[in-house]
Amino acid sequence: MKKNLLFVIPSLEVGGGEKSLVNLLAQIDYDLYNVDLFLFNHSGLFLKLVPQSVRILGMQNNYHVFTQSLIKSICSFILKGKVNMAFNRLMFSTKNRILKNKAISEQYSWRNLSSSLNGLEKQYDLAIGYLEKSSIYFVVDKVIAKKKVGWIHTNYSSSGMDSNFDYSFFKKLDTIVTVSEECRKSIEENFKELEKKIRVIKNIVSPNVIKTLSNEKIYIEDETKNKSINIITVARLSYEKGLDLAISACEKLIINGYKVQWMVLGEGKERSKLEELIKAKGLTKNFKLMGNKENPYPFIKNSDIYVQPSRYEGKSIALDEAKILNKPIVTTNFETAVDQILHEVNGLLVDISEQGLFSGVERLLNNKQLRDKFIFNLSKEKLGTEEEISKLYELLED
Missing domain, CATH: 3.40.50.2000 (Glycogen Phosphorylase B;)
Structure with missing residues (x-):
């Protein structure tokens, strides 16, 4: 019986992590695995490179409204009687304007953004947040899976992220994957209690x-x-x-x-x-x-x-x-x-x-x-x- 895999990433715009995911998806044996891909935004040059065997999950309506301009989004939620959503949209915008560090603003505004994202009903054998921050938070908060993985593509110590914020999510993961030995050392330095969870899987490239x-x-x-x-x-x-x-x-x-x-x-x-x-x-x-x-x-x-x-x-x-x-x-x-x-x-x-x-x-x-x-x-x-x-x-x- 095929096992069910889920990958989560914000979009497939051009970037190292996005390219790495497309390369990985091209190598999976689809006779053995059913693979779903959850994208916050259905956009990016790499989108058409996703293998046909991968099921791309539909974009959620609340999120679509949430990502519109501030005034348009708030008005739309209020007209639909979703006052809490309107409040979260306002707080999301406020935090992103006040917090100059982009990494931290994405972390601290997650709770507001997550109000626009529904949990997935399907149960998975393995769910992977394939990029640091929101992808991992989504897997922890919104996905039912036997095993959950967070995949980090950057040197954590240089990223500007708040490790105290991430710890509450990382401790709920079964495995933390990163892409090099140096990146592994960086994660260990910031999350010493979780070092046994860390694995290195290099980015897949095909000469x-x-x-x-x-x-x-x-x-x-x-x-x-x-x-x-x-x-x-x-x-x-x-x-x-x-x-x-x-x-x-x-x-x-x-x-x-x-x-x-x-x-x-x-x-x-x-x-x-x-x-x-x-x-x-x-x-x-x-x-x-x-x-x-x-x-x-x-x-x-x-x-x-x-x-x-x-x-x-x-x-x-x-x-x-x-x-x-x-x-x-x-x-x-x-x-x-x-x-x-x-x-x-x-x-x-x-x-x-x-x-x-x-x-x-x-x-x-x-x-x-x-x-x-x-x-x-x-x-x-x-x-x-x-x-x-x-x-x-x-x-x-x-």
């Missing part, structure tokens, strides 16, 4: 799929007519990704006479700030925010250098993908970077600063022998992690 998709033909506008070095970064446009540092590093490269074109694939709330910074530094022809790309791999393949300028990460899927495509890599030395890059063997680890990024890129630009060394060493690495799916199955059997 065959990535290499096949990378062969798609694309057009890359280059005002320097291919006389420049093409640098690429795949990242959400948010503070933790360090794109402001990348822009400043690019400025230093141009000032020092290097002809570079730096492309960023991704979208996010920091776009307007980054666009202003690019314009202020006169880099509109050299540093380009390309937006989300459904298939980023041809862009990575056609680049000369991959740069990850993050301030912190859980485990960067983009770095793994750049490694699979054998790109010379410069990455900031965030805590989990050492899990993926061996300094001067398959890439460069640099300080989390504009000077660190500038120096690392400059070194690769001036040293073809080093670039070739990285390319050769990466070509010899075993980079697929498809076998990690067996660890998911083990969660059911433990």
